Amino acid sequence: MSISELKTPTDLRSNATKSVAQALNGILADSYTLYLKTKNFHWHVSGPHFRDYHLMLDEQATEILGTTDLIAERVRKTGNTTLRSIGDIARHQTIKDNDAEFVSADDMLAELREDNLKLVETLRAAKETAGEAKDNATDSLIDDWTDQAEKRAWFLFEASRKD
Known part of the structure; x- marks a missing residue:
């Protein structure tokens, strides 16, 4: 099977969709990275707020994972291909992994908030790319994903406040 056999018909310009697909594949890689980091912190959180943080991080991880199929399918709908492996994710991710043996709960929340x-x-940069490509569907989906990420950052900020 050649790549031309995967070519999904679209009325969007090929060069424009390649730019959108590149942006979406970066978002997909970062989403998987953020998902795994959030689950890692969910598994390893400790301290007096364990239950609250444990549940919040699990909810956030589930939400992040829920976007990954939508992102990958959007790439395919534009006639492009998406990520294929953990190595491919590593080549595209901009959010950094955290392999530390111990991370304090406060540091977990701060790191995830920043991520x-x-x-x-x-997402905002990808929205501009989608707009330039006249890819209204991607543009619209990005609004929802942006709102979800902003809400997660807000919850992480509020959960980490000391006052």
């Missing part, structure tokens, strides 16, 4: 805000920046 979600970084994802918001990436």
Whole structure:
């Protein structure tokens, strides 16, 4: 099977869809990275707010994972291909992994808050790319994903307040 056999028909210009697909594949890689980091922190959180943080991080991870199929399918609908492996994710991700043996709950919340805000920046840039490509469907989906990431950042901020 050749790549031309995967070519999905679209009325969008090929060069424009390649730019959108590249942006979406970056978002997909960062979403998987953020998902795994959020689950890692969910599994390893400790301290006096364990239950609240544990449940919040699990909810956030579920939400993040829920976007991944939508992102990948949008790439395919534009006639392009998406990520294929963990190695492919690593080549596209901009959010950094955290392999530390121990991370305090406060540091977990701060790091995830910053990662979600970084994802918001990436989503806003992708929205511009989609707009330039006249890809209304991607443009619209990005609004929902941006709102979700902003909400996660907000919850992480409020959960970490000391006053």
